[in-house]
Amino acid sequence: MSIGELFSLLLFDYTLRTVALGTAALGAVAGALGCFAVLRRQSLLGDAIAHAALPGIGLAFLLTGSRATPVLVLGAALAGWIGTLFVLWIVRSSRIREDAALGIVLSVFFGVGLVILTFVQRRPTAAQAGLETFLFGQAATLLLRDVLLIASLGGAALVVLALFWKEFKLLSFDPEFGASVGLPVTRVDLLLTSLLVVAIVIGLQAVGVVLISALVVAPAAAARQWTDSLSVMVVLAGFLGALAGVAGSMVSSLGGGIPTGPTIVLVASLAVIISLCFAPRRGLMAGFLRERGTRRRLRVDAVLADLYALAAQHGEATSHAHPVAVLRAMQERRGGLERSLEALESRGLAREVRPGEWCLTKAGVERARTLFLPEVAP
Amino acid sequence: MTETAIEVNDLTVAYHERPVLWDVDLRVRPGALTAIVGPNGAGKTTLIKAILGLVSPAAGQIRVLGRSYREARSEVAYVPQRGSVDWDFPTSVLDVVLMGTYGSLGWIRRPGKREESRAREALEKVGMEAFAHRQISQLSGGQQQRVFLARALVQDARVYLMDEPFQGVDARTERAIVDVLRELRERGDTVVAVHHALQTVPEYFDDAVILNVRRIASGPVGEVFTEENLRVAYGGRVPFLQGVAGGASAARDSPPPPESPVDRRARPEAT
Ligand SMILES: Nc1ncnc2c1ncn2[C@@H]1O[C@H](COP(=O)(O)OP(=O)(O)O)[C@@H](O)[C@H]1O
Numbered sequence: 001m002s003i004g005e006l007f008s009l010l011l012f013d014y015t016l017r018t019v020a021l022g023t024a025a026l027g028a029v030a031g032a033l034g035c036f037a038v039l040r041r042q043s044l045l046g047d048a049i050a051h052a053a054l055p056g057i058g059l060a061f062l063l064t065g066s067r068a069t070p071v072l073v074l075g076a077a078l079a080g081w082i083g084t085l086f087v088l089w090i091v092r093s094s095r096i097r098e099d100a101a102l103g104i105v106l107s108v109f110f111g112v113g114l115v116i117l118t119f120v121q122r123r124p125t126a127a128q129a130g131l132e133t134f135l136f137g138q139a140a141t142l143l144l145r146d147v148l149l150i151a152s153l154g155g156a157a158l159v160v161l162a163l164f165w166k167e168f169k170l171l172s173f174d175p176e177f178g179a180s181v182g183l184p185v186t187r188v189d190l191l192l193t194s195l196l197v198v199a200i201v202i203g204l205q206a207v208g209v210v211l212i213s214a215l216v217v218a219p220a221a222a223a224r225q226w227t228d229s230l231s232v233m234v235v236l237a238g239f240l241g242a243l244a245g246v247a248g249s250m251v252s253s254l255g256g257g258i259p260t261g262p263t264i265v266l267v268a269s270l271a272v273i274i275s276l277c278f279a280p281r282r283g284l285m286a287g288f289l290r291e292r293g294t295r296r297r298l299r300v301d302a303v304l305a306d307l308y309a310l311a312a313q314h315g316e317a318t319s320h321a322h323p324v325a326v327l328r329a330m331q332e333r334r335g336g337l338e339r340s341l342e343a344l345e346s347r348g349l350a351r352e353v354r355p356g357e358w359c360l361t362k363a364g365v366e367r368a369r370t371l372f373l374p375e376v377a378p
Numbered sequence: 379m380t381e382t383a384i385e386v387n388d389l390t391v392a393y394h395e396r397p398v399l400w401d402v403d404l405r406v407r408p409g410a411l412t413a414i415v416g417p418n419g420a421g422k423t424t425l426i427k428a429i430l431g432l433v434s435p436a437a438g439q440i441r442v443l444g445r446s447y448r449e450a451r452s453e454v455a456y457v458p459q460r461g462s463v464d465w466d467f468p469t470s471v472l473d474v475v476l477m478g479t480y481g482s483l484g485w486i487r488r489p490g491k492r493e494e495s496r497a498r499e500a501l502e503k504v505g506m507e508a509f510a511h512r513q514i515s516q517l518s519g520g521q522q523q524r525v526f527l528a529r530a531l532v533q534d535a536r537v538y539l540m541d542e543p544f545q546g547v548d549a550r551t552e553r554a555i556v557d558v559l560r561e562l563r564e565r566g567d568t569v570v571a572v573h574h575a576l577q578t579v580p581e582y583f584d585d586a587v588i589l590n591v592r593r594i595a596s597g598p599v600g601e602v603f604t605e606e607n608l609r610v611a612y613g614g615r616v617p618f619l620q621g622v623a624g625g626a627s628a629a630r631d632s633p634p635p636p637e638s639p640v641d642r643r644a645r646p647e648a649t
């Protein structure tokens with residue numbers, strides 16, 4: 001299938017359009033809220049909430065006998081929320097650190113969830129069909145009313161995020177200063193975490209418990225590379241999350257039974273890799289170029305220093321030329337001598353008197369003085 | 379004006395049952411610059427945090443301007459230790475300084491034109507106005523410290539609590555910060571600062587609190603900054619210099635090299 005056909009499907013195929021809308025919405029919400037989790041170094045929090053939500057899904061089904069999305073989402077949200085309260089409680093009342101507490105809650109709740117799901121599946125009714133898709137997600141199961149639920153809950157979460165923007169920013173940057181000016185840190189933390197719970201549980205059906213946290217962490221990590229502004233980062237992460245959601249759900253909707261979660265993770269990871277490599281300033285590539293530039297400048301300065309030292313020995317700084325071979329002998333293992341000399345020439349600091357013989361210009365002497373004299377001076 | 383800016387009675391703070399402050403009594407004179415000194419782990423940061431209500435004490439009472447911290451909050455400003463935040467956080471200098479207005483803004487309301495002009499004024503006071511839109515990760519240690527100071531100035535408080543405001547700054551920044559502190563004192567404000575460099579205490583501060591889990595001494599620098607007290611606090615290995623103990627004049631005359639081990643026999647007894 002060509003890209004063009006894919007896009008026409010996206011525009012005109014009702015099912016695919018519905019699915020894409022849903023995953024775009026949940027990707028945007030997860031990406032935006034994920035920024036705060038990433039900046040607060042709570043990348044594991046999303047994972048813990050998602051895994052903690054699983055028993056909620058099973059219990060909600062067992063108690064109500066319904067597998068309507070709102071029921072299951074509510075169950076998931078309650079369980080996820082209780083899980084995060086457990087984390088807070090463990091951290092406060094013991095000496096266990098937060099990452100360990102997150103790990104404990106994650107595995108215990110997830111284990112209980114698996115037991116409940118297995119129990120549900122053994123029951124001889126047909127109604128439970130499909131609960132296991134919550135593990136790895138199946139975006140194709142999204143109906144229009146699911147999408148509306150995702151959009152309204154996610155939209156509400158984003159509105160709250162916008163309202164309490166300054167409180168969340170202060171909480172994330174400097175919670176102790178926040179507390180000193182009267183910010184109720186615990187409550188604001190709980191509110192922000194609750195929003196993250198919402199972002200995660202609306203994505204469970206489409207993306208699955210196991211991998212939804214990638215949609216929380218990856219877009220934020222990618223977006224961080226491109227900007228130094230929190231608001232730009234949040235918008236960009238939302239956009240990348242939506243993109244990953246749509247791309248992932250489309251691929252998995254094309255058939256072949258590919259679950260949505262892994263596909264979305266692949267797309268989001270690609271965004272992270274590209275961002276890590278190619279982002280200006282923070283990217284690896286930019287760092288490499290910067291370092292090469294610095295090294296080259298240092299090499300040029302070293303040649304300038306050598307010429308200056310030679311000139312200091314011989315006097316007649318700007319007329320007595322020195323062969324390249326001498327300079328090479330002084331340079332020991334530092335390559336690129338010709339290129340450095342050319343760089344000096346193009347900056348008017350040195351000139352080639354005869355082929356292969358160089359000396360400083362007046363400007364070069366001046367430059368060398370400003371660069372090296374302070375160190376040479378007694 | 380109240381007679382004491384900060385009053386601490388019988389304060390005990392413990393982390394995991396290990397006391398880091400033990401039965402500390404303290405009175406901070408209003409309108410003075412007070413230094414808190416003591417070795418690493420003495421509980422200096424903990425004392426500041428306890429005054430700010432950031433750690434809950436096992437015992438004791440704290441009054442700020444004669445009231446509880448909650449009631450006095452709008453008149454207290456805080457400069458945390460520079461290393462307590464992630465300077466790679468995606469935000470600008472102006473944004474950080476604006477956080478000093480959040481307390482008076484209340485919920486949901488965003489800082490507007492008025493807050494921004496106050497923030498710029500504070501940046502000007504610390505000589506950072508040209509950096510308003512700089513990303514904070516691009517600041518040097520001294521610049522970070524000045525940004526935190528500007529954020530506290532925006533709070534427009536009467537009591538300023540500062541945790542190592544001179545840590546990692548160059549000489550020029552140190553002078554700029556000292557100037558700001560003196561300006562605050564001239565306005566009648568109270569400044570309490572954790573300070574590491576013992577040799578500058580007599581020059582910069584009026585009063586000193588010498589702390590090591592217990593309060594060893596507190597009062598005017600000239601009275602409490604004695605070799606005896608410092609030796610008790612630092613356990614004999616005083617990371618300081620001849621001539622510090624005993625008063626400001628001696629310290630200004632001959633600053634010996636820092637961190638030199640104390641030679642007890644050679645040291646002339648200070649009075
Ligand atoms: N959150 C904490 N949990 C456990 N111990 C702590 C905590 N904060 C500080 N401490 C311990 O309390 C003691 C005093 O710390 P602190 O007040 O930071 O000292 P100072 O600021 O004088 O260097 C130190 O031994 C430190 O290890």
Ligand SMILES: [Mg+2]
Pocket residue numbers: 422423424459
């Ligand atoms: Mg400290």
